[in-house]
Amino acid sequence: MIRTRLRYHAPEDIEEACSLLGAREEAAVLGGGTWLVPLMTRGERRVSDVVDLRRLDLGVIEDGDGQVVVGAMATYAEVLASSVLRERAPLLYTAAAGVTGGKQIHNLGTLGGSACYAFPSSDVPACLVALGARMRIYGAAGVREVPAQEFFLDAFRSAAGPGEILTSIVIPVLASGVGYYKLKLSEGSWPIATAAAVAGDAASNTELGPSVTLGGVARTPLRIDATEVLDSAAGDGVTERLDALIAEHLTDPWDDELAPAWYRRSVAPAVARRALKQAIEGRER
Structure with missing residues (x-):
């Protein structure tokens, strides 16, 4: 139960919504409510005004x-x-x-x-x-x-x-040459580590270079340039090079009640390798 009084607003346009948010220090946006409502229920977020965006045409x-x-x-x-x-x-x-x-x-x-x-x-x-x-x-x-x-x-x-x-x-647009993999303790738990890989192909966006972006292992997503890794894809050094790049960039692993920093650091390379493997296979189809 939310144990505080608050004001509810359902603006008709984006200008009104922004005005409401800017005028009230403890105002919060309500979209689907899957983050905000639990935080308010647990008393972890103090809110004076709720600005509901569901009347705005923002789902197209x-x-x-x-x-x-x-x-x-x-x-x-x-x-x-x-x-x-x-x-x-x-x-x-x-x-x-x-x-x-x-x-x-x-x-x-x-x-x-x-x-x-x-x-x-x-x-x-x-x-x-x-x-x-x-x-x-x-x-x-x-x-x-x-x-x-x-x-x-x-x-x-x-x-x-x-x-x-x-x-x-x-x-x-990036229609192929991509991969996604994540590690979870159970079906209902949050991921300990995720990896989104891009290998690209000639028919997709050529401006986007090869990369592996790790989630869950640092405070923000960690994008790692995979050009060198793909250049060596025909050889035996792919695993070693990717692991070395992750070790170089992952200097401050995320630590919370789900998993300690040392564990996230240890599993990140394997998660990244699996995502990149998917991306390479998708590019070659």
Whole structure:
């Protein structure tokens, strides 16, 4: 039970929503509520005003020229129902299919809400960084775009500031040459480590270089350039090179009640290798 009085707002447009958020220090955005409501129930988030975005048209998924635009209020169920995302952004589609929480989270949880909460163990942040997504944020100064790699500032902290709302996510088309793998203790637990790999192909976005992006192992998604790894793919040094790159970049592993830092560091290379293997196999089909 939420044991505090609060004011509820259901704005009709994005300008009104941003104005409400900017004018009230303890205002919070309500999307699907899968993050906010549990935090309020446990007394971990103090909120004076709830700004409900469900009347705004922020759930549309649009297919564009070399990119897909996904509204921030699109639920996981809507992502999985989208043939556009299944065919043109299969990495995101695969990650959405396996999010922790089952049908309830699929039906209520939103892509934008997961991104803005910036939980290190969530499936979404690492995938968005791997795909080179751009985050469209609306505020008093208008619309600005932030690369996903710069959007996740810290654990539980994003680049959307006071009075700003993430409205959509722009995802470059990458139809093949991708892989996703994660390690969980149980079906219902949060991932200990995730890896989103991009090997690319000639028919997809050639501006996106080969990479492996790790989630759950650091405070923010950790993108590692895999060009050298793929260059040596025909030889025997792939595992050693990828492991060395991870050891070089993973200097401050994430530590919480789910798994200690030393364990996350130890499993990260194996998770990354499996995702990259999927990506290479997908590129070669």
